[in-house]
Each structure stands twice: as structure tokens, then as C-alpha cells.
Amino acid sequence: MKQPIGIIDSGVGGLTVAKEIMRQLPNENIVYLGDTARCPYGPRSSEEVKTFTWELTRFLLTKEMKMLIIACNTATAVVLDEIRNELPIPVLGVISPGARAAIKKTVNHRIGVIGTEGTIRSKAYEMALKQINRRTVVHSLACPKFVPLVESGEYAGSLTERIVSETLQHFNNKRLDSLILGCTHYPLLEPIIRRVMGEEVEIISSGEETAREASVILSHLHLLNTSEEAPNHQFFTTGSKEIFKKIASEWLQITSPNVNRITL
Amino acid sequence: MKQPIGIIDSGVGGLTVAKEIMRQLPNENIVYLGDTARCPYGPRSSEEVKTFTWELTRFLLTKEMKMLIIACNTATAVVLDEIRNELPIPVLGVISPGARAAIKKTVNHRIGVIGTEGTIRSKAYEMALKQINRRTVVHSLACPKFVPLVESGEYAGSLTERIVSETLQHFNNKRLDSLILGCTHYPLLEPIIRRVMGEEVEIISSGEETAREASVILSHLHLLNTSEEAPNHQFFTTGSKEIFKKIASEWLQITSPNVNRITL
Structure with a gap:
């Protein structure tokens, strides 16, 4: 077709x-x-x-x-x-595909989700993840500063690096092994997010x-x-x-x- | 349900x-x-x-x-x-899922497929891969010795290691970046296959x-x-x-x- x-x-x-x-x-x-x-x-x-x-x-x-x-x-x-x-x-x-991929990749069942306020407030990822596997532990974080950076074309550089790094400190000591980019703008920040989260965390792009x-x-x-x-x-x-x-x-x-x- | x-x-x-x-x-x-x-x-x-x-x-x-x-x-x-x-x-x-995953992972569009004689003879993977992307270069190999090893419970050990290694020499210099395990028995040999193919080749399990x-x-x-x-x-x-x-x-x-x- x-x-x-x-x-x-x-x-x-x-x-x-x-x-x-x-x-x-x-x-x-x-x-x-x-x-x-x-x-x-x-x-x-x-x-x-x-x-x-x-x-x-x-x-x-x-x-x-x-x-x-x-x-x-x-x-x-x-x-x-x-x-x-x-x-x-x-x-x-884009939510079920991201959730399904995270369930496929996680080993310790501790999954992080970042998204806009609206997405995080809706708990849509949490519900999608728990519907597939009730044992999953989900840590969610709204990152309202990320979309404006991307829409203005600022998806690299030291200011962006600093904002991403400060925001994601929230996940320190949460022992996540997977992080869902629960906003389709975020893959444009993926190299920075990957650096900040470290190699042991799988980054899942819902897109x-x-x-x-x-x-x-x-x-x-x-x-x-x-x-x-x-x-x-x-x-x-x-x-x-x-x-x-x-x-x-x-x-x-x-x-x-x-x-x-x-x-x- | x-x-x-x-x-x-x-x-x-x-x-x-x-x-x-x-x-x-x-x-x-x-x-x-x-x-x-x-x-x-x-x-x-x-x-x-x-x-x-x-x-x-x-x-x-x-x-x-x-x-x-x-x-x-x-x-x-x-x-x-x-x-x-x-x-x-x-x-x-199991063929389309394996083909789709390989297309998602490959960067150089050079994909290997291993399977039984029947599967390889049918060219089913080749067709599935080319239907999605005509540019894909596919190298296929029948590995008739693998299934009997698995069915007899011999999925580790030096004999198995030698058979797998000799069989997969076929792919030397083919510059594959992905290899599809086109037989659901093969994931039981995956640790050995991974060692033989080297870290730069993505192993895709159709299962x-x-x-x-x-x-x-x-x-x-x-x-x-x-x-x-x-x-x-x-x-x-x-x-x-x-x-x-x-x-x-x-x-x-x-x-x-x-x-x-x-x-x-």
C-alpha cells in the first residue's frame, strides 16, 4: 500500500x-x-x-x-x-512500545522514565510497565527544561550539558538499569544523557x-x-x-x- | 484473556x-x-x-x-x-521478527543468517530482509551439526566449541555487523557463537x-x-x-x- x-x-x-x-x-x-x-x-x-x-x-x-x-x-x-x-x-x-522495550531489556526490574510534566503526571508509563510486569519498580522524573532546548536547536553545548546533568542527578543511587526517554524530543539529547547516566544504564528511545x-x-x-x-x-x-x-x-x-x- | x-x-x-x-x-x-x-x-x-x-x-x-x-x-x-x-x-x-530486528540493528547492511538446511534452502530470511530493504547484503549458511548438539544437551564443552568455530569460519572477511540465529535451537549455543563471531557482531535471536x-x-x-x-x-x-x-x-x-x- x-x-x-x-x-x-x-x-x-x-x-x-x-x-x-x-x-x-x-x-x-x-x-x-x-x-x-x-x-x-x-x-x-x-x-x-x-x-x-x-x-x-x-x-x-x-x-x-x-x-x-x-x-x-x-x-x-x-x-x-x-x-x-x-x-x-x-x-x-509511543508509550507502550517504550514500555515493552524496557521490559525486554531490564534485568533488575528497576526502570527510570523521563518525560514532560504532562506525561509523568499521567503515570501512563508506570501503568504500562506494571501492566506487563507487576514486579517492576519505576522511578519517574519530569524534565520541563529539555523540550525548549531541543526546539530551539540547542541540543549540544555546555549549557545543555549542565542542565541535563543537574536534572538527572535525581536518579543517583536509584540503581536503575534502564532509562526510558519518554518524550520524542529527548533522543536529540541522547549522547549527553548517555554520558550522564553512565554505560551500565540502557537508554530506550520510545521513538x-x-x-x-x-x-x-x-x-x-x-x-x-x-x-x-x-x-x-x-x-x-x-x-x-x-x-x-x-x-x-x-x-x-x-x-x-x-x-x-x-x-x- | x-x-x-x-x-x-x-x-x-x-x-x-x-x-x-x-x-x-x-x-x-x-x-x-x-x-x-x-x-x-x-x-x-x-x-x-x-x-x-x-x-x-x-x-x-x-x-x-x-x-x-x-x-x-x-x-x-x-x-x-x-x-x-x-x-x-x-x-x-520466527522469520519476520528476526529479519526486522536485524534491519533495526544493522549499520553497514551486511547481515549473516545461520539456520538448518531447510531454512537456508528456502531463502526465507533473504526474502524477508530484502522485502524490507533492498540494499541489504545477506550471507546465509546452513549449520546441520548444531541442532543435534542441542537436542542431546551438548550445548557447552570443547567439542561443541570446535564444531561451532569451524562452521562459522565461513563468515571470515564477510564484514557482517549482525548475525541472525535463524533456528530457535541456536540461542542455547549463543555464548560460544558470540565468542567465535567477536564483539563487533550483533547476535540476533529470532526467538x-x-x-x-x-x-x-x-x-x-x-x-x-x-x-x-x-x-x-x-x-x-x-x-x-x-x-x-x-x-x-x-x-x-x-x-x-x-x-x-x-x-x-
Whole structure:
């Protein structure tokens, strides 16, 4: 099936999912919408997140997607079930894939989760992890400073390094063996997070794992694209086309991504 | 849903899948059937493998399973599509999960596959890998000596070490960065295989990955077991109950597995 996979996010964070789709499913077309103008979703009320996420979904429904990925953890926590029940196509969030991957990797069953205030407040990861294995010990931490760093393109440098390091001190002596990046913006900070947490902690990127699950479900439903044409990716943002284009081309290593600005 | 996950295999190899199901889905019940009396399937004709696999499937259908996993690569290559089309429950093989995991892990797109003669002859991995990414370079090798070693309980020791090492010399200078264990018996030899291949090669166990995909599909279809009861696993073998029990208790770390011998 040539129809694209739809990806929505509060901004550029979902590009980490898009990148993995491009790597793990190189034949698939992608249509991406990032709500950069209203990012971050993390500190917003559930009602607002719900309304915004439905607006993004409705826009992508006009693009005839065959699957929708809600690449924002905050939106997944609040509105995945509702959207999944309403849409006739498979709808994936990023929380279950991250939780499942952590359960697969952990040995001591002590798992850390970092995310936005909204995601952590929802306890969605904790519930997903405990649903799979009740014995799991979960330590969660909201990191409200991380998304603004990434959206402004500041994902390296000494200021970022200091903020990440100070924030993650929370996990000292918690004996975690796995840490879930419960926000799709965080993989852009992954080299720093990895340095701060140390080699013995497995870093799990929900985005990467979501791409893997998209592949499983598309294949199970016989929806994979078997056409020989080169894929065609379209990106939409509600914010600055230039900043989005810069981050998308750096992160996805595409020289000139097809980016358009829209108003919802 | 409390109904068990059914697992069939030519012998004890599928226990590597059972082990991962127990780890990644600790609430699920398992019913396992190993056709030890007629193992290995690798050198048999397609017709024979097809007949035997249907016999195993029919036996497990009497146990009201909610999902069937064909944990034998040879059987998956020959008869997965046919069984999937006939059964009203989800049916998983071990080949696509292994292929997908390798695609996720590889960087240089040079992937090795080891399996039985039947699996390698079928080119099932090669097709699965190339279907996902045409650029993939696949080097395949049949290792007919490995299954008999495992089934006889000889999965360590210097003889085994020498056989594995001589067999895998085939891959010298092939510049692989990932090797798929395309037979569910091979994870029992994994420590030796890992030593022989060296640290820079990622070893992918199809069994481990299949458990992960079972979790994705059960969750997507709302079929996970949410009961609080401790799980109850049943094992059946067509061969020696004692040898099966010994391997199952060692490998699964259960003191007294519930094993019964049956005749098909």
C-alpha cells in the first residue's frame, strides 16, 4: 500500500520517529505534522492537549494515511485510546512500545522514565510497565527544561550539558538499569544523557521502538508498501518553516526536505 | 484473556521463545508442543515438514490457545502462510521478527543468517530482509551439526566449541555487523557463537524478537491476560519426557516443569 504513514507531534520531536521509520521501513512514505507554534504540550491541560491532537489528526486524515502514529508522549497519554477508537486505521502511540522495550531489556526490574510534566503526571508509563510486569519498580522524573532546548536547536553545548546533568542527578543511587526517554524530543539529547547516566544504564528511545512496532503491525495487516518507487516524504509545521527545515535536514540527513507551513 | 499462547517446535528449540514469553509477558499461560521424536526438521522434505507442522497445530487447537507461535524456522519457512490463512487466531512465525530486528540493528547492511538446511534452502530470511530493504547484503549458511548438539544437551564443552568455530569460519572477511540465529535451537549455543563471531557482531535471536512481536500483537488486539492468577505452563513432547524435562528445567529455570509425552 503506497499510502503514507502519518506522524503527528507537538513539534520536531516526532522526527526521531520519522527517522527510524525511514531506516527500518525505507520503502514507506511519510506525512508529518508538527505543531511547533503551540509546542510544548507538556505543561498544557489535558483538555487543551486533546483538542490540539484532534486538530492535527483531522489535518492528516485529509492526506489518506494508512496508519497514524501519535509521536508525542503527552498526547499519547491523554488521547490515544479515544483516537484509536474513532479512526478506521491502526493508531499507534509511543508509550507502550517504550514500555515493552524496557521490559525486554531490564534485568533488575528497576526502570527510570523521563518525560514532560504532562506525561509523568499521567503515570501512563508506570501503568504500562506494571501492566506487563507487576514486579517492576519505576522511578519517574519530569524534565520541563529539555523540550525548549531541543526546539530551539540547542541540543549540544555546555549549557545543555549542565542542565541535563543537574536534572538527572535525581536518579543517583536509584540503581536503575534502564532509562526510558519518554518524550520524542529527548533522543536529540541522547549522547549527553548517555554520558550522564553512565554505560551500565540502557537508554530506550520510545521513538525507535515505535517504528519497530509500526513495522510489525503493517506487516501483520499486509499494509506494507511493496512499490518500487522512491519514497516521498512531506512535512508540515504550524511554526517557523526555516527552523523546522534546519532541524529536519540535520536530523534526517536529507538535503532539502519538503516542508510547508500551515495554520490549523 | 486467560487462554494460553500456543508454541510448536520440532523439539526443544522453541523453549528459547517460551523463555522470552515468560520474561516479557510474565502473566501469560503457555502450552508448548515439541516434536522431539521427529527432530530435526531441517533435512526433511517440504511435504513432510508441512504434514508434521499441521499435526502439531491440530493438537494445540484442542488446548484453546489464543495465539499460535511456530517457533521452528524450518516450519515457518514452509507452512506459516498456509496455517495463518486457515486459523481464526493470530499466527506468528520466527522469520519476520528476526529479519526486522536485524534491519533495526544493522549499520553497514551486511547481515549473516545461520539456520538448518531447510531454512537456508528456502531463502526465507533473504526474502524477508530484502522485502524490507533492498540494499541489504545477506550471507546465509546452513549449520546441520548444531541442532543435534542441542537436542542431546551438548550445548557447552570443547567439542561443541570446535564444531561451532569451524562452521562459522565461513563468515571470515564477510564484514557482517549482525548475525541472525535463524533456528530457535541456536540461542542455547549463543555464548560460544558470540565468542567465535567477536564483539563487533550483533547476535540476533529470532526467538527473543518473536516474543516481543507476540506482545505487540496481543496488546494491539486486546488479548493480553490481565488475570492476577499465577501463570500455568504445560509442555508436551513426542520424545523422551526425561530429556525434555531436564532441558526445560535448566533453560527455563523452573524446578519441576509440567511435561507430558504424547503420540501424534
